[in-house]
Amino acid sequence: xKKLIVRVAAMAACVVGSAHAHHSFAMFDGQxxxxxRGSIVSFSSMNPHAWISVDAKVDGKGKSERWxxxxxxxxxxxxxxxxPKTLKAGDKVTIGIRPLxxxxxxxxxxxxxxxxxxxxxxxxxxxxxxVATLKP
Amino acid sequence: MDAHLVSKKILLVALATLIxxxxxxxxxxxxxxxxxxIANADKYQPPKLTEYAAKLAAQPDMTGLWVAMQPVxxxxxxxxxxxxxxxxxQPVAGESLxxxxxxxxxxxxxxxxxxQAKYDSYVKEALAGxxxxxxxxxxxxxxxxxxxxxxxxxxxxxxxxVMFWYNDYGRSERRIFMDGRAHPTEPTITGEFGxxxxxxxxxxxxxxxxxxxxxxxxxxxxxxxxxxxxxxxTMVERMRLIDTNTLEIKMTLTDPVAFTRPxxxxxxxxxxxxxxxxxxxxxxxxxxxxPQPIPREFKNLNDRLCVPNIAIDEDGFQVIILPQELEKxxxxxxxxxxxxKTR
Numbered sequence: 006x007k008k009l010i011v012r013v014a015a016m017a018a019c020v021v022g023s024a025h026a027h028h029s030f031a032m033f034d035g036q037x038x039x040x041x042r043g044s045i046v047s048f049s050s051m052n053p054h055a056w057i058s059v060d061a062k063v064d065g066k067g068k069s070e071r072w073x074x075x076x077x078x079x080x081x082x083x084x085x086x087x088x089p090k091t092l093k094a095g096d097k098v099t100i101g102i103r104p105l106x107x108x109x110x111x112x113x114x115x116x117x118x119x120x121x122x123x124x125x126x127x128x129x130x131x132x133x134x135x136v137a138t139l140k141p
Numbered sequence: 142m143d144a145h146l147v148s149k150k151i152l153l154v155a156l157a158t159l160i161x162x163x164x165x166x167x168x169x170x171x172x173x174x175x176x177x178x179i180a181n182a183d184k185y186q187p188p189k190l191t192e193y194a195a196k197l198a199a200q201p202d203m204t205g206l207w208v209a210m211q212p213v214x215x216x217x218x219x220x221x222x223x224x225x226x227x228x229x230x231q232p233v234a235g236e237s238l239x240x241x242x243x244x245x246x247x248x249x250x251x252x253x254x255x256x257q258a259k260y261d262s263y264v265k266e267a268l269a270g271x272x273x274x275x276x277x278x279x280x281x282x283x284x285x286x287x288x289x290x291x292x293x294x295x296x297x298x299x300x301x302x303v304m305f306w307y308n309d310y311g312r313s314e315r316r317i318f319m320d321g322r323a324h325p326t327e328p329t330i331t332g333e334f335g336x337x338x339x340x341x342x343x344x345x346x347x348x349x350x351x352x353x354x355x356x357x358x359x360x361x362x363x364x365x366x367x368x369x370x371x372x373x374x375t376m377v378e379r380m381r382l383i384d385t386n387t388l389e390i391k392m393t394l395t396d397p398v399a400f401t402r403p404x405x406x407x408x409x410x411x412x413x414x415x416x417x418x419x420x421x422x423x424x425x426x427x428x429x430x431x432p433q434p435i436p437r438e439f440k441n442l443n444d445r446l447c448v449p450n451i452a453i454d455e456d457g458f459q460v461i462i463l464p465q466e467l468e469k470x471x472x473x474x475x476x477x478x479x480x481x482k483t484r
Contacts, residue, residue, distance in 0.1 A: 027239065027240070028274070028277035028450065028451045028459050028461060029239065029240060029274055029365060030217075030238055030239040030240055030241070030242050030243065031243045031266075031267045031268075031270050031271060031272040031459075032270055032272070032459065032460070033270075034270070035242060035243070047464075049464065054237075054239065056464050058464055073463040073464045073465055075237065076237045077238070105461065106270040110465070111461065111463045113237045113239070114237040115233075115235075115236045115237070116235065116236075126235045126236065127232075127233045127234060128233070128235060131233040132233060
């Protein structure tokens with residue numbers, strides 16, 4: 006399987022200005038919520054889904070690692086107040102994700118708390134979380 | 142020259158012709174317009190679309206950008222038949238979702254036992270975190286998914302003889318011929334024959350209703366819940382405007398391999414104005430729908446190469462590719478290229 010991934014990745018890497026395909030939600034674990042605390046590496050604004058990459062620690066503990074978080078379409082994110090202008094490389098953030106089931110450092114975005122302490126996306130209180138504890 | 146050599150020569154010539162033929166294959170007259178014709182072009186008065194326009198004037202106006210409507214209580218989707226869909230418990234509002242959440246399935250498809258079992262197993266696989274939706278591997282939507290499962294609007298353009306549908310998100314187009322032609326039964330001179338993703342559609346007007354018959358569809362899935370259909374699927378659509386900007390399409394789907402009886406699904410579409418960027422979901426653009434005058438604003442083109450951001454594993458399931466894996470690939474490639482240069 007690894008070989009296959011590598012082959013497709015190599016193919017994808019050499020194409021510029023392409024439209025990425027839409028995949029299923031099934032590979033994320035909708036029952037789990039992982040809180041990442043760290044800083045933005047990059048924000049890739051592309052359709053159909055934007056990606057937010059961070060160097061972060063799970064629950065703020067342990068070693069800092071690179072995580073890639075898939076989010077919704079850039080147009081919808083903009084409606085939530087998330088754009089390349091509001092999420093810049095180096096910004097401290099707290100991000101709630103549904104992690105990949107296969108254990109790699111990836112997940113889908115539930116919410117992002119920006120340096121000003123404001124949550125975007127799902128409301129943390131809807132998930133039983135106190136937003137005050139999520140300030141980056 | 143012995144017979145063996147001759148036959149070998151003939152074979153070679155035949156082969157060469159076969160290979161050469163496609164590169165020369167171009168239809169229509171050979172030669173360019175005469176110099177006189179080109180020199181006098183400024184004075185030439187071209188015919189206008191008067192006759193065409195008169196024919197069009199008699200047709201109900203379905204030209205524009207249409208988006209499939211969803212019931213207010215629908216969960217994350219879209220699905221092919223949202224009125225008859227089982228929606229599992231939905232996540233909290235605002236969370237990023239990518240289509241229906243696992244466990245979502247269509248109710249009331251008249252599958253026979255074998256195909257129901259097949260569909261049940263796909264739904265179960267999704268619950269276990271495995272999806273085999275081929276759209277993620279860049280398969281076009283085709284019909285009927287193009288009209289029933291599209292999260293973004295699609296264009297319909299009318300002409301007297303043919304109606305064009307274009308859905309760039311699903312990388313699908315469709316032509317509904319209203320010039321009286323029959324479905325093809327043998328290859329045409331240009332070779333279009335056999336199954337396609339959107340099939341072969343012919344249509345005729347019955348009063349204000351366009352009746353469309355579609356055959357020759359490549360087997361596929363109705364939507365992201367992976368509800369399957371066979372390559373024997375045929376469909377009859379009855380399309381009518383029930384309001385200036387509301388289109389009703391009643392689809393009667395017949396699948397002798399998968400169904401015990403025909404399946405009837407009725408969908409509604411809103412004609413909208415695309416005032417914001419392409420590829421945004423219906424919920425976002427619905428607010429821009431305006432009843433009067435008739436919105437006539439088409440999407441920006443998005444006909445870029447589709448790149449699967451997933452890999453397919455040995456069992457046919459999707460595996461996501463993370464940006465950090467792509468970046469590593471790029472970096473490794475750049476390193477290898479620079480090594481090659483310095484050598």
